[in-house]
Amino acid sequence: MNFEYIKTARKVICIGRNYAAHIKELNNKVPKQPFFFLKPTSSIITPISADYPCKQLPDKSSFNGFNSDGSNPGNILIPNGTIVHHETELAVVMDKYVSNELSTSISNENVWDYIRGVSLALDLTARNVQDEAKKKGLPWSIGKGFDTFLPISGYIPKETLLKTTKSADLQNSFRLKCYVNGELRQDGTTDLMLNPLPKIIQHISTMITLEPGDIVLTGTPSGVGEIHNGDVIVTELFLNDVKLTDMKYDCKERPGPYKYIET
Numbered sequence: 001m002n003f004e005y006i007k008t009a010r011k012v013i014c015i016g017r018n019y020a021a022h023i024k025e026l027n028n029k030v031p032k033q034p035f036f037f038l039k040p041t042s043s044i045i046t047p048i049s050a051d052y053p054c055k056q057l058p059d060k061s062s063f064n065g066f067n068s069d070g071s072n073p074g075n076i077l078i079p080n081g082t083i084v085h086h087e088t089e090l091a092v093v094m095d096k097y098v099s100n101e102l103s104t105s106i107s108n109e110n111v112w113d114y115i116r117g118v119s120l121a122l123d124l125t126a127r128n129v130q131d132e133a134k135k136k137g138l139p140w141s142i143g144k145g146f147d148t149f150l151p152i153s154g155y156i157p158k159e160t161l162l163k164t165t166k167s168a169d170l171q172n173s174f175r176l177k178c179y180v181n182g183e184l185r186q187d188g189t190t191d192l193m194l195n196p197l198p199k200i201i202q203h204i205s206t207m208i209t210l211e212p213g214d215i216v217l218t219g220t221p222s223g224v225g226e227i228h229n230g231d232v233i234v235t236e237l238f239l240n241d242v243k244l245t246d247m248k249y250d251c252k253e254r255p256g257p258y259k260y261i262e263t
């Protein structure tokens, strides 16, 4: 697995509410314009395996930088008092500076000129922290940005995608699955995105310039739900019927003094 790409991500930017069924399950409205939020790179973890053993962190620490190969093998940490939801998402890795693009200039055909490859991500969300922020007009940064809230897979270059499928229509060919303790919770396909990749990238570029290496999360399909200390989360990314990658994480209690208290 190649995690080198994580070192070049200067930001992680995410679209919210990009699948109709997910909007409905959380009783939200379809946005009139796409909207975005950021996740800090300090929230990134990568899977633990024989090749990538769990990092020994300094006392009390829940993030201490990336290994020289870009990995940060760790468990999902559940902060005290939070209700954490899994959101499995397709991530794309940018290959170019993209700034102030016109809506006519990025198409389904040329969008892959802007993208270096893809990976599989979990946009973990402290739903009660986010719900309070939504109600009070406060930022989502903490609900989305706790340490370990961005589990991410190794990188799949676009050349592999193009070799794996004969179809030129990559946008509509990915499938995402998420299991909690063996139970299938999410199973969605990227043809259901309300804003497809060209629109996501073009829109972001009109407000925030995308830089090579930046990671863009494309929104979650329906089926989000709670995860708790002791749960095992497995998520999978397919291109048509071919599994591109998967990830497995254990959930543990977050150490340290944080406890969710209403703002």
Ligand SMILES: O=C([O-])CC(=O)C(=O)O
Binding pocket: 014, 015, 016, 017, 018, 019, 022, 026, 087, 123, 125, 130, 218, 219, 220
């Ligand atoms: O927290 C939310 O529901 C917004 C979001 O990230 C998504 O739709 O993927």
Ligand SMILES: [Mg+2]
Binding pocket: 014, 015, 016, 087, 089, 123, 219, 220
């Ligand atoms: Mg999300």
